[in-house]
Amino acid sequence: MKKSTIKMQKLDAKHHLHPFSNFGEFSKSKSVHVIEKSAGVYIYNSEGQKILDAMSGLWCVNMGYGQQSLIDAANKQMHSIPFYNSFFGTTHPPAVELSKLLSDISPNHINQVFFTSGGSEANDTMIRMVRHFWSIQDKPEKQIIISRKNAYHGSTMASASLGGMKNMHKQGGLPIPGIVHISQPDFFGACVDNGGQIDSLEFGLKIAKELEYKIDELGEDKVAAFIAEPIQGAGGVIIPPESYWPEINRICNERDILLVVDEVICGFGRTGEWFGSDYYKIKPDLMPIAKGLSSGYLPIGGLMVSDRVSDVLSTYDDDFEHGFTYSGHPTCAAVAVANIRLMQQTNIVDTVKTNTAPYLASKWKSLSEHPLVGESRILGTLGALEIVENKENYKRFKEGSKVTGICRDYCFKNGIVMRAVGDKMIICPPLVINNSEIDELVEKAWKCLDQTAKEIS
Numbered sequence: 001m002k003k004s005t006i007k008m009q010k011l012d013a014k015h016h017l018h019p020f021s022n023f024g025e026f027s028k029s030k031s032v033h034v035i036e037k038s039a040g041v042y043i044y045n046s047e048g049q050k051i052l053d054a055m056s057g058l059w060c061v062n063m064g065y066g067q068q069s070l071i072d073a074a075n076k077q078m079h080s081i082p083f084y085n086s087f088f089g090t091t092h093p094p095a096v097e098l099s100k101l102l103s104d105i106s107p108n109h110i111n112q113v114f115f116t117s118g119g120s121e122a123n124d125t126m127i128r129m130v131r132h133f134w135s136i137q138d139k140p141e142k143q144i145i146i147s148r149k150n151a152y153h154g155s156t157m158a159s160a161s162l163g164g165m166k167n168m169h170k171q172g173g174l175p176i177p178g179i180v181h182i183s184q185p186d187f188f189g190a191c192v193d194n195g196g197q198i199d200s201l202e203f204g205l206k207i208a209k210e211l212e213y214k215i216d217e218l219g220e221d222k223v224a225a226f227i228a229e230p231i232q233g234a235g236g237v238i239i240p241p242e243s244y245w246p247e248i249n250r251i252c253n254e255r256d257i258l259l260v261v262d263e264v265i266c267g268f269g270r271t272g273e274w275f276g277s278d279y280y281k282i283k284p285d286l287m288p289i290a291k292g293l294s295s296g297y298l299p300i301g302g303l304m305v306s307d308r309v310s311d312v313l314s315t316y317d318d319d320f321e322h323g324f325t326y327s328g329h330p331t332c333a334a335v336a337v338a339n340i341r342l343m344q345q346t347n348i349v350d351t352v353k354t355n356t357a358p359y360l361a362s363k364w365k366s367l368s369e370h371p372l373v374g375e376s377r378i379l380g381t382l383g384a385l386e387i388v389e390n391k392e393n394y395k396r397f398k399e400g401s402k403v404t405g406i407c408r409d410y411c412f413k414n415g416i417v418m419r420a421v422g423d424k425m426i427i428c429p430p431l432v433i434n435n436s437e438i439d440e441l442v443e444k445a446w447k448c449l450d451q452t453a454k455e456i457s
């Protein structure tokens, strides 16, 4: 290993606290991967190894690495005005242009955006805005937000409370009051619990109806909103059965609650449509966005607001007491503008729909023939493999057997990044991945599965 790599690893272990990491273990291990360079769908570590990034950084580098127009946009904006705020009656051209572009590409009834630095802040903003929305209408008791188990909506106190991750709730006294969780539409998980295949459409309906029962139980006059990701990402790429979203739509239409569709992962082309809401024909009242908005080149997020909500908010004759220093940060906004323009110019969303997603699906599905794979599922460019001990009866490996951790380590060795989430291996490659890179991705995934199977046998 190069001396410079070892030095970097030592310094990192000593001074850098990493997100979602075991601090004690990390500071001792000194084996962190140092990522130095990138191009297209590849990253390069400090040893010069070329690695196919099948996770788009962290579900965000949708347009791939090294896009010159994004780099130029940041450079140009830094020269004119790198930062100015959008408080106290000021704005700047990139924030104006980005708001307009977002209104153009989002569903017709959504025409405004409140900017944040990322998805967590977008979801915190959502909670305050939703409660304010009801309060303005003399319904201050409509406070509760219904979310789902195993959802991920961020890491701040409020967004981690919205999320349904048990391990996160264990730390820091979460969830905060006024947030309740119902089941996730985890079809494969239900097959595992059942020891065999169940009917997916019936299952989707059953899980969706939990929302209706929960609203009845709590009282419609107490419930402010329901939040969900179109496809759960960090929870393990949980693609709901086809019956799920139409039923959720029906329930939200019939009840007086707001529907919040968290587009932080599913937005910006992931499903072969601009938003997951377009794919599933959902009509959101609010849409948190981030990640793919700037292809992750600079941190920016936002809360997209429908006419229904903004019409009410604008009747309030005082301030909405909320905002961040970096709301609408000019340089971040300029990069997001360049990113969306590039997406439009290259017609990437259509390419995903007509070529990338179908080709990736055909290849990814072939992995279900591997002895370790109980299911391979994919929608757009979001894919998961369910790793099982026995495919016939949906039997999982014993808890703590770390099979997916072993597979993830082989991925790095073989020059590919995939994520291990519980019993799942997941992917979310850049939208710009081409067919031969998809071939490489799937060949490497097969090889890693083989090596894992050999090691555990």
Ligand code: PXG
Pocket: 058, 117, 118, 119, 120, 121, 123, 152, 153, 154, 155, 229, 233, 234, 262, 263, 264, 265, 290, 291, 301
């Ligand atoms: N909503 C969703 C659906 C997300 O996936 C957030 C909100 C929060 O965004 P910020 O920008 O505040 O991180 C996310 C973030 C993982 C992982 O382990 C996923 C996310 C973040 C970090 C790790 O898969 N998603």
